Amino acid sequence: MDIARDEHLEQMNRDFLAVSDTYTGTLTKDPFPILAELRETEPVMQGDVLAKFHVPSQADYANSGRPVMTVLRYDDVLAILRDAENWKSSLMADGFGAAVDNLLLTAMDDAEHKKYRSLLQPAFLMPVIKRMTDTVIKPNIEVLLEPLRARGKADLVPEFSLPFPVRVVYAVLGFPADSDTVMKLASWALRILGGPQIDPAKAAVTYPAAMDAGQRLFEHVLPIVRARRETPTGHEDLIGFMQTVDVDGKRFTDEEITHLVRMLLLAAAETTSRTFSNMIIMLLERPDVLDKVRSDRKLIPRALTETMRLDPVAGNLARIAAKDMEVRGTVIPKGTAVTLSISAANRDPEAYERPDELWLERPLRPVLSFGFGPHICMGMHIARIEMEAALDMVLDLPNLRFDPAYPQPAIRGLQLRGPDALHVLWDA
Template identity: 45%
Template structure:
């Protein structure tokens, strides 16, 4: 890695440390809590020193933690009883007035309706064939093939999704600029610290990074508009599209692009790394997937159930609500455990087993309801392309000369490193 890429990897690991909580395997704890206290007072993230979406500014608002699948799904899908506006206290506060997950009602419907056509299956197939597959195969995997080994997170899982997202936006192919933007995005993510003594400085750094990112993005958009804004990328699309009379000016487009950058690559990085670790931990399944690539999507979906990256999401009760016979007062925030819900035996048979033949059930890993992640189809295409490129390497395996990987964290779970090897 170059010096700047090494710095980016260091920032990524620092964000991982924020969410560590000292937990490698939180699932036995969740199994206990699901039965004993399915609706528990307080936020378990605070107990383990991790950042809280439910109270990003540490204001002291009342919080419950929700562990059962049915309750988690209800909180995420019921927009009448549960609001996502509290997310504007956290990341939303750095991203202007446009953050899809924090919007509700007509504002959310119009913004999502405006963006959705670019993410249609036909558009994404073209983007996958022309950008995603060649990028991972030719730029990231092929140059390393002769080496016979790599550290997967730093060499592929971190930089590759960043380059995909920036190609999707239509940014100039400038490696230094891309790494600068990615560093600013990671600084914004690092604002969600669980340490009260670091909160003020972390938020100040995030505001500065968000402003710098905006200041870099807006001139690019203005230049694209001045030149006619032609192309198949997202910025070109936003320059020309409208939905029910809503059209975006340069300021609004800059805010949309800035909104998409912090999380667009981060989740994909961790999901790809986690999937490969889980496959290496299950060699018979790895052999099946290597032999039959139609199984890659099944393996990906089961990995997102088995060990989801985003272990928690947050909402706030708009009225008194009852879940699992517990009354939750209006104004209370709910920290809902995706990780626990995905191991709930009421929904998943033998939930502790990684089984790619499992009958498909509701997977909450990319959200649920109207806030289902807009970029989920892109992320899945990225991961599928990367897994296929890796499985094309002969006798792909964990590097026996290096420490084995461990997925860690109470949320934003992922390995710090995954050392792999293959036959030259």
């Protein structure tokens, strides 16, 4: 069966595009010149750069009227992400938090965050994920790529970059190998992400849909967790791990595990899909860099890091001031939220030489695309390993190039950036 015609994948693609529409807002052009000007003229800006373009913002997902400012310089963004004592993450639960009973690791602070993070982190460590590379990650990528090879052409968004992270992450979690169920669950996760809206009329539609999707996710995941409890297969996957780990001398209940799994599903695959597509576009736009990476596969990790720096999918994060704070001489009063422009910080010339170039030889320093500090993305090792493996496989497609029968793909959005389509050819 042609996976592009699978009804569940088609529904997932529609939900994916709906999320893109939500986080593009009114911005119809390249955002980086706009962000560069703001970074130079208003490095600590009054107001929310996302709300300015009618894009839902983590700083005020619930549209409560909370005061918001925007921080655009690398050093300032890095300092705020490091300082979990004075800059809190609780506001991240606004908007779609209610759809998952406000159980979001990204929205936890202080002791609660440390407790859950320390319990779950061992299952996400690099050595643990690397052990799954040949047995879980590569096979779940290969099953999608193999039927495409002889065809010599594809739209990589719906046919490859959208489904492969879903398959990988759900396998790492320990879900049964049931493609229909996996794609259905992924669609519900996307509807939760699409719940927040600036326009009240749109929110009246998307918010109830997000609440319904959250409930459906819980109802479908709980039996899977219970079945694993009845027939345990060890703790090599995340569900098995959570069923064996102690929490203050107690074990997680099936309901608690289901809540945690639902939390992890929200961004477990979607941002990886966009990041991979963006990386392919940036490499195809630069044939000399593409050839360099193809001929020396040891450069793949650098290619991933550099493309994520240049055009991050999660271009903005948010925190709220726990007390009056000062950033670059500007007072940010207690209770004020800040939108942290990762996109602007990642191209800050004070932090990066040749900031607007894709430069594989760039001297290493922290890139903020996975966040930083105590709340750095817990799943980043899964994301990196699967994207590196997928790029390695795609680079084996001979003479990979854009398909001239279609417009060259464009990366769009001010948040959750990515293309709608990615039509390519290769020599079959």
